[in-house]
Amino acid sequence: MDLLSGRKSNEIFEGQVHVYKHMYAYLDSMCLKWCIELEIPTIIYNHEKPITLHELISILQVPPSKISGVERLMRHLSHNRFFDIVTIHDDDGGDENKEKKEAYALTIASELLVKGTEYCLTPMAKCGLNPLMSSSFNLLGKWTLEKNLTLSEISLGTNLWDFLSKNPSILTSFNESMASDSQMVKLALKDHSAVFEGLESIVDVGGGNGTISKIISDMFPKLKCIVFDLPHVVENFSGTTSNNLSFVGGDMFNYICICKLQGKLLFLFQLNSNLWILHDWDEEHCVKILKKCKDAISNNTKGGKAIVIDLVINEKQDEFGLTQMKLRMDIAMTTLNGKERSEEEFKKLFLEAGF
Incomplete structure (x- = not known):
């Protein structure tokens, strides 16, 4: 029996999009991790105005072979509302020769990732994106069939609190994230x-x-x-x-x-x-x-x-x-x-x- 025989093609494609969206959802987290590791929100904040791709790759010292990759990552993060893509005018030359360029501006989400600000959530994001923490969710299937064990006990071999007490550097990161x-x-x-x-x-x-x-x-x-x-x-x-x-x-x-x-x-x-x-x-x-x-x-x-x-x-x-x-x-x-x-x-x- 063809389960989808009664479905229209566009409905099937919508279902496929939904499956793929969640299948690749981890890439949203990895792009956010990339953004935080390179401190891009802080760079834009310190730039004091929207930053062009050329200015960003210059500050990051990105090799030519990776410029396209950075542009694609920034496009993805902008689509997910971590940055706004705005139009600015190049200040070089006279008024008649000002060139329009695209630049990245902070949103409320990326403002929360600027280091040193009152409501900075970067420590929280770093801890949540730590592979040691996030990889444990690969074991949800095993967790389901275990009678009494928590997910941390399955993935770390002990409960979370004992694990943190025995790993001072991770405990420090954890405390900073919650603070x-x-x-x-x-x-x-x-x-x-x-x-x-x-x-x-x-x-x-x-x-x-x-x-x-x-x-x-x-x-x-x-x-x-x-x-x-x-x-x-x-x-x-x-x-x-x-x-x-x-x-x-x-x-x-x-x-x-x-x-x-x-x-x-x-x-x-x-x-x-x-x-x-x-x-x-x-x-x-x-x-x-x-x-x-x-x-x-x-x-x-x-x-x-x-x-x-x-x-x-x-x-x-x-x-x-x-x-x-x-x-x-x-x-x-x-x-x-x-x-x-x-x-x-x-x-x-x-x-x-x-x-």
Whole structure:
């Protein structure tokens, strides 16, 4: 039986395009990796105006045999909205002889890849594009048939956290990537600062290098902040302790630190150098973490609350591209035993934990 016998030719070709688009989707990532490795967004930024192909290859010192390749890579990245192709006028000669040329200008996406800027996501992109991390997804088939192993345990031979603790250079890259991602939360805090009003203390659960806590402590100098994470995570940051920011080591599955803090408590689960917290874990572990916070709040005479900053899958309301990104993040969580959740799934966690 010919499965496609009832299909029109254009429908079959559309299906082929869809298959090929996803089959070659890894080339999008590799072109982005190329762009970041050569620091092209930073080069254009420092050029202070759109840059021509001739100017770009001159700065990169590209050999003549590869000029065509660079042009094709830039065309691909421009098509994917990392650069805008604009028309400029050559300043050489008089007004009548000015020559029109094509040049590459930054977009909002490539502006986020300029090194040294406040919201630079280059460390995040470098870590995500590290072959050690990305190649593990070649083993999804094997992962499917393994009863209890995570994808990282299959590909790395151990869980992700143990692997990072034993590979300092990769851990440093990982921490830098999560810290760069955390800077984006600053944008949200500007619009939702009211959530911190009336609070006197924060325990940043799984706070890693304290990027978000530092932002909050700068915004609210009277708010006492403790970054609570595994001892080997926080040990390198003890020197950054200030009057309203300190680091404490411990295990969030055993207890949540409330030492040194008084007043109404806030337990913050946020973007940090150990990834987002709750999406790292399955339902059982998430409930355990939340119960520890609930216990700590119950034992605090002035009470408190817990805030979770995380992705929420909402396919019915989000536009296609945003949902696609969230679903990809959900697949990324197969490296652990975590997942991205809908609002209803979060609600279920909170209720089971006693909130």
